[in-house]
Amino acid sequence: MIEVQEVSYSYSGKYNVLEHVNLNFHKGNLYAILGPSGCGKTTLLSLIGGLDNPSEGKILYEGKDISEYGLGRHRQEQAAFIFQGYNLIEYMTVKENVELTAKLSPEESLSKVNLGEEFWNRNVLKLSGGQQQRVAIARAIASDKPILLADEPTGNLDEESAKDIVELLKRSAHEEGRCVIMVTHSSELAEHADEIYTFDKNDGVV
Numbered sequence: 755m756i757e758v759q760e761v762s763y764s765y766s767g768k769y770n771v772l773e774h775v776n777l778n779f780h781k782g783n784l785y786a787i788l789g790p791s792g793c794g795k796t797t798l799l800s801l802i803g804g805l806d807n808p809s810e811g812k813i814l815y816e817g818k819d820i821s822e823y824g825l826g827r828h829r830q831e832q833a834a835f836i837f838q839g840y841n842l843i844e845y846m847t848v849k850e851n852v853e854l855t856a857k858l859s860p861e862e863s864l865s866k867v868n869l870g871e872e873f874w875n876r877n878v879l880k881l882s883g884g885q886q887q888r889v890a891i892a893r894a895i896a897s898d899k900p901i902l903l904a905d906e907p908t909g910n911l912d913e914e915s916a917k918d919i920v921e922l923l924k925r926s927a928h929e930e931g932r933c934v935i936m937v938t939h940s941s942e943l944a945e946h947a948d949e950i951y952t953f954d955k956n957d958g959v960v
């Protein structure tokens with residue numbers, strides 16, 4: 755479904771972050787990407803999400819090169835991001851945040867992530883980190899895109915909440931058929947994924 759082919763990337767044309775990375779990601783699976791800080795995990799996720807073109811190589815989604823398809827179109831139709839910092843709109847309520855990009859029912863998505871109705875009309879700043887992360891996931895699920903990219907979605911959470919979040923992502927992959935790619939520093943959490951890709955310190959090669 756997503757094919758990363760011989761992808762290299764360098765910032766400002768000099769510093770090589772990724773070198774000839776080859777990876778496949780299938781729909782209906784949760785993937786964990788592990789690796790030391792600075793090895794290029796976020797960079798790879800950004801490329802898969804169409805934030806930039808690789809310096810070399812290509813990324814195919816359902817057989818089509820996303821650069822040719824159009825990165826803007828790819829982002830709009832195909833890839834949803836969940837960042838560690840949530841990226842919620844701070845002056846809006848929970849429900850408004852999810853509604854923003856929703857194609858599916860916001861209420862249903864919020865129920866899926868186990869965020870009770872009593873929170874829906876609350877400003878997102880008045881939620882705990884774990885609750886905010888649930889909103890971010892609900893928003894991504896409601897946007898109904900086939901690719902879900904989560905960059906350290908459990909970074910700020912306690913062990914129990916982190917496990918819950920990973921289970922949610924896994925369910926979204928298994929039950930809704932999405933391709934979910936999660937970057938994490940926790941090898942224990944990564945064990946919950948269907949497949950683990952471990953990056954090397956120097957060149958991003960797995």
Ligand SMILES: Nc1ncnc2c1ncn2[C@@H]1O[C@H](COP(=O)(O)OP(=O)(O)OP(=O)(O)O)[C@@H](O)[C@H]1O
Pocket residue numbers: 765766769771789790791792793794795796797798
């Ligand atoms: N905009 C940028 N310009 C120049 N170099 C960058 C830029 N963004 C990241 N880098 C460098 O590229 C390398 C890979 O960064 P990246 O953010 O992909 O790492 P990461 O694996 O996600 O690390 P972490 O686990 O700390 O989040 C790092 O050495 C970083 O300093």
Ligand SMILES: [Mg+2]
Pocket residue numbers: 795796797905
């Ligand atoms: Mg990162």
